[in-house]
Amino acid sequence: MTTTQNPILPTRLEDLVALFDVRPTDAPTSEEERVEALRAPKFGTKFTDHMARVSWSSADGWKDRRIEQYGPLQLDPATAVLHYAQEIFEGLKAYKHADGSVWTFRPDQNAARFARSAHRLALPALSVDDFIGSLAALVRTDIDWVPDGEDSSLYLRPFMYASEVFLGVRPSLEAEYLVIASPVGPYFSGGVRPVSIYVSEEYHRSGPGGTGDAKSGGNYAASLLPQMEAQQQGFDQVCFLDAVENKYLEELGGMNVFAVLDDGTIHTPELSGTILEGVTRSSILRLAADRGYEAVERRIPLADVVTGLRSGKVKEFFACGTAAVVTPVGRLAGSNFDLEVNGGEAGELTMSIRQELTDIQYGRTEDRHGWMRRLA
Incomplete structure (x- = not known):
């Protein structure tokens, strides 16, 4: 049963996605390599071709929203995060439904927790709009990476780190926010088991x-x-x-x-x-x-x-x-x-709740709480 009660492609989301400048990679993964990676995805070992990124400074605020080629980050040895661990992250998934649409689960809750984590680590608060917009922009760019196998999904990892180059115990005046994505299967090897x-x-x-x-x-x-x-x-x-x-x-x-x-x-x-x-x-x-x-x-x-x-x-x-x-x-x-x-x-209630939760996430049953949000 496909989720139908949420708007399919709300205009508001389109506006948020449009804020991100898409800069396609000039070295995309070949179709053969991508198909092989999606055949039996292992958790967090293979990543899509692009990543979302937004930069922040105390002087200019959030700026330069873009989708760019996935690749190494260049960090000065004195970058603050390397010395004072001023860093936060989130984790959520994109699920392919039977009709080919791609959805995520309660991203507003992840966005709110990301803001709380930022406050505790003295990092700048990212808006809910930028959080959800970055997810949708990345998923749409790398939509061919979303697997459709049983218990498979595209794991999304938003994170933020203190990027100012300095040595001194104080909050960084610069930060970088990124989202990377990885096709995944079950978290534990061997699938769901006690x-x-x-x-x-x-x-x-x-x-x-x-x-x-x-x-x-x-x-x-x-x-x-x-x-x-x-x-x-x-x-x-x-x-x-x-x-x-x-x-x-x-x-x-x-x-x-x-x-x-x-x-x-x-x-x-x-x-x-x-x-x-x-x-x-x-x-x-x-x-x-x-x-x-x-x-x-x-x-x-x-x-x-x-x-x-x-x-x-x-x-x-x-x-x-x-x-x-x-x-x-x-x-x-x-x-x-x-x-x-x-x-x-495995307990009967444990597995029943797991089934209900995943049925909601994959669009196999009614989303009566309005938890799912369509990304693409």
Whole structure:
């Protein structure tokens, strides 16, 4: 069922796209290479021919909106981002529907979060118009790169970095905003399957007053060592606890988490300033409520989850995010426990919610909340 309730090509979007000067590459990828890249796309390894770009300075504001050839960035060794990590990013996808149109999911939410992240990192705020306009302009330029296979999409990565050349601890007076795109399949190799999670009690992703609720590269850098150590023990991902009491679940390195209890309630850690407010997370809360489930945002002690898994009170556990959508957890372990979730199998509700969410994104069912936005 194709999404029909949103305007097909709103005049407003056309005006936003027109702001971007398209400068086509003189060395496009051959059709054969592109077809091969789309045949079985791997996450974040192959990129389209172009990228969107907008420059900013404190003197002139945002300027020079353009689509240009994808390629290396030339950075002076003293560029601020290299020394002070003043950088933010977003992640969303473009989905090809059965009629060939291309849509994205709740881009206004990504744009709003991008602005919040910019504020926290002392970077300039990009308007919602420029955010969405840059996505549409890039997708239209590289529309042949949007895959149409099952669970395939064009991953869009908007990001901004401090580009002023100086050494000194202060906000940069110059910044660059870019969007790059990559055809992708499932986030985890092997497709959708129950993953194993190790709960870290030694490392923390973020603390109160930090940048945990901003989508900044430093948060992900902090998660890499514990994730590497967990993978060396055979686990797929790491779940972090709060940095104050070291007892409450927060999130994975790049995904929010949910627990489904035997009384039919669905629980997720409450937003505390140290957890990223995921677009997929908020969408799942809405879909769960639509089904009549009580969706609870609260502090979740790890001890309660462990006890609940042993007693059967915790029936399902899953992670969610733009890249992986909804991912069932089949094993949860820590320093003094190692437990299967739902017998190591994907939970029924987990997979049902995942199906509903992806059906909306790919235009196979009604978009009753008006979440989808047509780009091309």
